[in-house]
Amino acid sequence: MKKQDILQEDTQRTKGLDARESNIQAAIALADILKTTLGPQGLDKMLIDSMGDSIVTNDGVKILKEMEIEHPGAKILVDVAKTQESQVGDGTTTAVLLAGELLKKSKELLAQNIHPNLIAKGYKEVSLKTLTLLNSISQDVKTNNKKLIEDIAKTAMTGKIAELNMEKLSSILFEITQILKTENSLSINKLKIQKIPGSLEESELIQGIVLDKNPAHSNMVKTLKNPNILLVDFALEIQEIEADAKVNINSLQEYEQFIESEKKYLKNLVLKIKETGANFIVCQKGIDDSVAYFLAKEGILASRRTRKSDLEKLSLALKTPIVSSYEDVNKENLGTCVLVQVKEIENEQYIFVENTPNKQTLTLLLKASTKHVRDELERAIEDALGDLNSIMKSKKIVAGGGAIECELVKELQKELKYLTGKEELIAKAFTESLLIIPKTLCQNSGFDEIEILSKLQKEHENGNSNSGINGFKGIVKDTLKESIIEPINVKEQAILSATEATCMILRIDDIIAARKLDKSHEFKGDF
Numbered sequence: 202m203k204k205q206d207i208l209q210e211d212t213q214r215t216k217g218l219d220a221r222e223s224n225i226q227a228a229i230a231l232a233d234i235l236k237t238t239l240g241p242q243g244l245d246k247m248l249i250d251s252m253g254d255s256i257v258t259n260d261g262v263k264i265l266k267e268m269e270i271e272h273p274g275a276k277i278l279v280d281v282a283k284t285q286e287s288q289v290g291d292g293t294t295t296a297v298l299l300a301g302e303l304l305k306k307s308k309e310l311l312a313q314n315i316h317p318n319l320i321a322k323g324y325k326e327v328s329l330k331t332l333t334l335l336n337s338i339s340q341d342v343k344t345n346n347k348k349l350i351e352d353i354a355k356t357a358m359t360g361k362i363a364e365l366n367m368e369k370l371s372s373i374l375f376e377i378t379q380i381l382k383t384e385n386s387l388s389i390n391k392l393k394i395q396k397i398p399g400s401l402e403e404s405e406l407i408q409g410i411v412l413d414k415n416p417a418h419s420n421m422v423k424t425l426k427n428p429n430i431l432l433v434d435f436a437l438e439i440q441e442i443e444a445d446a447k448v449n450i451n452s453l454q455e456y457e458q459f460i461e462s463e464k465k466y467l468k469n470l471v472l473k474i475k476e477t478g479a480n481f482i483v484c485q486k487g488i489d490d491s492v493a494y495f496l497a498k499e500g501i502l503a504s505r506r507t508r509k510s511d512l513e514k515l516s517l518a519l520k521t522p523i524v525s526s527y528e529d530v531n532k533e534n535l536g537t538c539v540l541v542q543v544k545e546i547e548n549e550q551y552i553f554v555e556n557t558p559n560k561q562t563l564t565l566l567l568k569a570s571t572k573h574v575r576d577e578l579e580r581a582i583e584d585a586l587g588d589l590n591s592i593m594k595s596k597k598i599v600a601g602g603g604a605i606e607c608e609l610v611k612e613l614q615k616e617l618k619y620l621t622g623k624e625e626l627i628a629k630a631f632t633e634s635l636l637i638i639p640k641t642l643c644q645n646s647g648f649d650e651i652e653i654l655s656k657l658q659k660e661h662e663n664g665n666s667n668s669g670i671n672g673f674k675g676i677v678k679d680t681l682k683e684s685i686i687e688p689i690n691v692k693e694q695a696i697l698s699a700t701e702a703t704c705m706i707l708r709i710d711d712i713i714a715a716r717k718l719d720k721s722h723e724f725k726g727d728f
């Protein structure tokens with residue numbers, strides 16, 4: 202029996218060189234797409250989804266997520282970006298570009314008849330050496346150093362948005378780190394980013410949680426000092442009877458009885474809430490209009506359909522549980538804070554829950570003019586927070602602007618001098634791949650790549666280990682002094698996952714693709 206016979210008809214199979222070639226080609230093509238977004242002068246991509254909605258972004262992982270990539274080889278690179286995002290929160294483009302370059306170089310090695318397994322093994326070994334060197338080159342820092350923290354935040358946000366007021370945001374980010382830092386991380390789950398129309402200069406940090414919610418009724422009280430707050434995640438309304446609900450109703454009379462009993466339950470519930478003395482209710486589900494009217498009349502403020510994540514943050518902020526049933530509505534489960542205020546900003550209402558008992562819960566009110574800018578700003582801040590979280594963990598930094606990559610290349614060349622033959626070629630390919638970062642930074646800033654790169658390498662030969670590119674000035678300088686600083690973890694993770702993905706792609710010699718389901722034939726007995 203031929204191997205092919207064991208597969209279903211219509212299964213597509215690509216083998217050997219073709220399979221590897223196809224994966225490598227697709228991954229390189231994907232990396233090339235991201236290339237122009239790297240660094241301070243990186244350009245943006247406009248992505249339009251099938252509904253016609255558009256986003257403009259410079260963020261590697263966001264671009265890849267929106268692109269609906271089909272090719273299996275390219276998908277491996279999407280995973281590289283996703284891993285980088287989840288492990289570090291920044292450096293997604295760096296990781297993908299590095300993987301793309303490693304693959305480009307491995308194509309040349311394959312063309313010289315070097316076995317893919319040997320390439321993968323060599324890459325892995327050199328990557329481990331690179332990580333050790335990275336560690337020894339990095340510098341230890343203190344996490345309460347304001348200028349340093351602000352510089353790391355600025356390096357992460359540079360190039361994301363033209364109108365960015367870096368001073369303002371980086372100083373807020375420093376404040377956040379000092380409040381949310383623990384022994385070796387940042388409690389990012391205690392921070393809410395609330396985007397609001399306005400000017401960036403007016404962005405501010407609030408101690409407490411800001412809800413983007415109207416009060417459930419327009420006549421509700423707008424200001425409460427030291428309120429009694431009840432957090433609930435069940436509905437304060439008559440539940441709709443769903444088609445598959447287990448309620449046996451056989452007549453109109455039974456239906457009316459059912460509604461009556463639901464109304465009675467609601468009435469009792471509202472009276473019970475009132476008895477506890479609660480005057481601010483935050484509800485994850487719906488609140489019936491009649492209930493909202495009653496609450497308003499009783500001087501009780503309420504927010505309905507509040508996001509689960511907001512309710513959880515409020516629970517942390519108030520050190521109060523979220524109540525899930527009628528039985529648990531009682532005084533013991535009420536929380537308080539100094540002030541609750543309904544504020545109107547640009548025709549939208551927000552509920553500010555301020556000065557909460559847990560001082561470590563914060564809302565960053567992120568103000569900017571348009572939705573596009575607000576969204577991209579949020580992504581830039583998330584990158585910065587990722588870097589700041591990393592620095593709390595490792596407490597180690599490296600010089601940005603391509604400096605660390607150049608230094609690694611110099612050190613690797615020294616260490617790997619003893620290699621010969623195929624091993625030497627593989628090690629050289631890996632080492633040179635690191636230069637894709639300074640090269641791309643040069644290209645994107647419109648500088649003369651050859652001139653700057655040779656100058657850079659000379660500087661490193663002369664012992665100036667922090668020499669890198671200032672992407673705005675086009676000069677080779679000590680980038681630590683130029684305040685272009687990154688946490689070690691960004692580079693560590695990028696090298697790790699780029700190498701892993703490259704080795705994985707190199708080892709694949711067979712792509713077996715099942716027949717795609719033709720949706721028009723689904724459920725028509727057409728099997």
Ligand code: ADP
Binds near residue numbers: 295360
């Ligand atoms: P990534 O998704 O990899 O984080 P970015 O677009 O954020 O991609 O670019 C990060 C790269 O830009 C890093 O190598 C960083 O050192 C570099 N960089 C940041 N600011 C500057 C600057 N002012 N000059 C030169 N390089 C910079």
Ligand code: MG
Binds near residue numbers: 291292357
């Ligand atoms: Mg970045």
